[in-house]
Structures are given as C-alpha cells and as structure tokens.
Amino acid sequence: MHIVADENIPLLNEFFGEIGEITRVEGRSMSKSDLEGADILLVRSVTKVNRQLLEGTTVRFVGTATIGTDHIDTDYLQEAGIAFASAPGCNAQAVVDYVLSALSVVVDERGVQFSDLSVGIIGVGNVGSLLRARLESMRVTVLAVDPFRDPEEVGELVSLDEALTADVVTLHTPLTKDGEHPTWHLIDAERLAQMKTDACLINSGRGPVVDNQALLAHMRANRNFEAILDVWENEPEVDLDVMHRCLLATPHIAGYSLDGKMRGTEYVYQGLCEFYGLPIRRKLAQFLPEPGVKRVNFSDQVPLNQALRTAIRAAYEIRVDDGVMRTAMKRSDDLRATFDALRKNYPLRRDIPTLRVGVPAKCHDLQDVLAAAGFDVRIK
Numbered sequence: 001m002h003i004v005a006d007e008n009i010p011l012l013n014e015f016f017g018e019i020g021e022i023t024r025v026e027g028r029s030m031s032k033s034d035l036e037g038a039d040i041l042l043v044r045s046v047t048k049v050n051r052q053l054l055e056g057t058t059v060r061f062v063g064t065a066t067i068g069t070d071h072i073d074t075d076y077l078q079e080a081g082i083a084f085a086s087a088p089g090c091n092a093q094a095v096v097d098y099v100l101s102a103l104s105v106v107v108d109e110r111g112v113q114f115s116d117l118s119v120g121i122i123g124v125g126n127v128g129s130l131l132r133a134r135l136e137s138m139r140v141t142v143l144a145v146d147p148f149r150d151p152e153e154v155g156e157l158v159s160l161d162e163a164l165t166a167d168v169v170t171l172h173t174p175l176t177k178d179g180e181h182p183t184w185h186l187i188d189a190e191r192l193a194q195m196k197t198d199a200c201l202i203n204s205g206r207g208p209v210v211d212n213q214a215l216l217a218h219m220r221a222n223r224n225f226e227a228i229l230d231v232w233e234n235e236p237e238v239d240l241d242v243m244h245r246c247l248l249a250t251p252h253i254a255g256y257s258l259d260g261k262m263r264g265t266e267y268v269y270q271g272l273c274e275f276y277g278l279p280i281r282r283k284l285a286q287f288l289p290e291p292g293v294k295r296v297n298f299s300d301q302v303p304l305n306q307a308l309r310t311a312i313r314a315a316y317e318i319r320v321d322d323g324v325m326r327t328a329m330k331r332s333d334d335l336r337a338t339f340d341a342l343r344k345n346y347p348l349r350r351d352i353p354t355l356r357v358g359v360p361a362k363c364h365d366l367q368d369v370l371a372a373a374g375f376d377v378r379i380k
C-alpha cells in the first residue's frame, strides 16, 4: 500500500512502516499531485481534506492525527466511500496542562489562590470534562456549558450567559458553522460585553470561535480585560495587534506534548488497522521515552498554592512558549512561515501525569491537591 503522510506526524515509520511505503509531504501545501497512487492519506490540522484534494485519486482511507476535524469534509468522504479516522481525546491532557499553566499565571498576576477563581468552561467534551474534574478537585468553582451533553453524564451545566460571568472563561468546543449551536464567532462583541471587565478569556479550541477583531476592540476599550490565545483567526497569519494585547500568546501548541502527538499517531494507526482488518502490533508505550524531568520534591514548609504553581510549571511553563512566540513574531518578515516553524520545531514537553511529585507524609492536603491536578504523587 502507498501511504502519503504529513511530515510532521511523529513515529510514521514505527507505526506504518510495516503496512506500506510512506511518502512524507508538507501538510499545508499538500495538493492532488502529491496523492498519485496513494491508498492512504494521513494528515494534521493544516491540510484541507475535501473534494478538491481527493476527487479522482485512489485514496480509500483518510486519518487525521488530531482531535479537531474541522479541516475534513466528512460529508464528501462519506459520499465518496472513503473511510475516515481521527484521534479523539489524544492530546486532551496536554490542553488541560496548558490551561492549568495559564491559570497559574493568572493567579500569580492577581495575587489570588486557585480556589478564589471561578472558571467558565465552554464545551464539556474530552478536554472540557478532564479540565472540569481537575479544577473542581483543586477547589476552583466551575461553570460549565454544553448544549449537547446530558448533565447526568458530565455534571451540572449552566447557561452560556451564566458561564460568561466567571473570572476566567475557557473555550473547548469544536469549530462549527451550522447546526443548532454553531461556534463560529460564538464569542463576539455582544458576548464579550457580558463578561466581567477584568475577566480573562482563554482560547485553545479553534481561532474563529472568537471574533478576533471584536476581541481587539474590547481589549482596547477595557484595559483590564485579558486574553490568552493559543489559536487565532486566519492562522498562520496572526494579527500582531491582537497578539501584543494578549496576556499570553502561543502558536497553536496547547496539544503539543510528546505524549499527545504520539498518541494521535497511535489512534489513527488503530483506526487504519480496524478498517483494513490488520492486527494491532504497535503500542505507544513501546516508543515513549523516559521523561526528562522525573521528580519534584516539596518540603512541609511550602504553601499549597505555591507548590501547585511550581509543580504545574515544572511540567509545562507557558511563559516560555509565550516569550519565544513574541520574540520570533516581532523579528519575522514572514509571519506565516514563522508561525509554522515555531510549531514544527516545538521543544519536547511531557504530560503532567509523567511528573512524580514527592510530598511529606503529613501533608495530606498537598497530596490531595497535587493528585487532583494529575501529578504522580509519591509520599517521601
């Protein structure tokens, strides 16, 4: 079989080498001519997979190593009889780590504790529900919204109006343009005006869920309003005015832990094996390396909030990604290329549960809160 794959999918050889011959191509510029003789197409979020790309090709299976599927025309795939697999939940832990690191900066900056914050979670799927569980066990007040979910399954839900009154509002919906509750520009000028004037908006879902020009106008009019953006309208063309005004800005890397990226490959491999009736011979655990940072130890002198911030940032320090992006974009004479290069060359990062945290036996509260945040707590 002939497999055409985005060059930025990790472990291509390890997972698919036995199944077929692999041709690696640049994802954003992929075109029909790259698919000559291909049976299988493996993509990331930057390739638009639709009739224009696939009509007249021999592709029979499409896999995307991502959670989001807004770049895939699934109606066309169905019409054309092409099988499809995505990677639901593959990097949900990484996105949760991103939001926790972002919140650690917000609590520092405001001089408050995590438990002083209320957080509105918009979209309670794989990411939103894991985030909710983490935050609630960290004693943060959560106001969750999801018109498609049953509170019996995902816990108490409130209206969007109510969630927008939270100190922090974080977006975890897919990007949708039709249906009963489309998310394109869900957060527009009107919704921004409903939020507290000193609220913080975090978007690590998809860029166009927030009307970026409305956000810019809102930030100009309300100096205390904060935004933390990982995803942008018109990516990879970032509006620098929006970026400069953000409290934190990152280049669509919220889900880019090594664990999350590799898991995306594994899930697509499993989908492909199922479609072709092949045995599943490869497992992610065979390829994940030992974490670079293995353990952080706390004494019984450390205040709980400080331990939480320190542990979160030992696992993932969002301020480094923010600094690298601002510096690179400021110096850039080609914003699109710079944005993509930041993503392609993203440094190694591991999920929070890979980090062991040593806590004295008598510090029960600290043990509970760190375990709730997802750390591998060890009594020392």
Ligand SMILES: NC(=O)c1ccc[n+]([C@@H]2O[C@H](COP(=O)([O-])OP(=O)(O)OC[C@H]3O[C@@H](n4cnc5c(N)ncnc54)[C@H](O)[C@@H]3O)[C@@H](O)[C@H]2O)c1
Residues within 6 Å of the ligand: 067, 068, 069, 088, 089, 091, 092, 095, 122, 123, 124, 125, 126, 127, 128, 145, 146, 147, 148, 149, 172, 173, 174, 175, 176, 181, 182, 183, 186, 204, 205, 206, 230, 231, 252, 253, 254, 255, 256
């Ligand atoms: N920045 C990143 O690196 C990154 C990484 C992973 C995922 N994402 C994005 O995050 C999105 C969410 O991921 P997920 O794994 O939780 O997806 P998911 O499909 O498991 O959950 C999405 C939830 O949003 C809900 N929803 C849909 N429309 C809504 C609306 N109008 N209002 C409120 N809720 C609504 C759905 O019912 C669902 O429960 C993905 O679709 C993807 O676009 C971004």
Ligand SMILES: O=C(O)[C@H](O)[C@H](O)COP(=O)(O)O
Residues within 6 Å of the ligand: 008, 043, 044, 045, 046, 065, 066, 067, 068, 069, 091, 252, 254, 255, 256
């Ligand atoms: O949807 C997802 O899984 C994420 O947005 C993913 O991390 C995007 O990464 P990309 O496919 O653009 O490399």
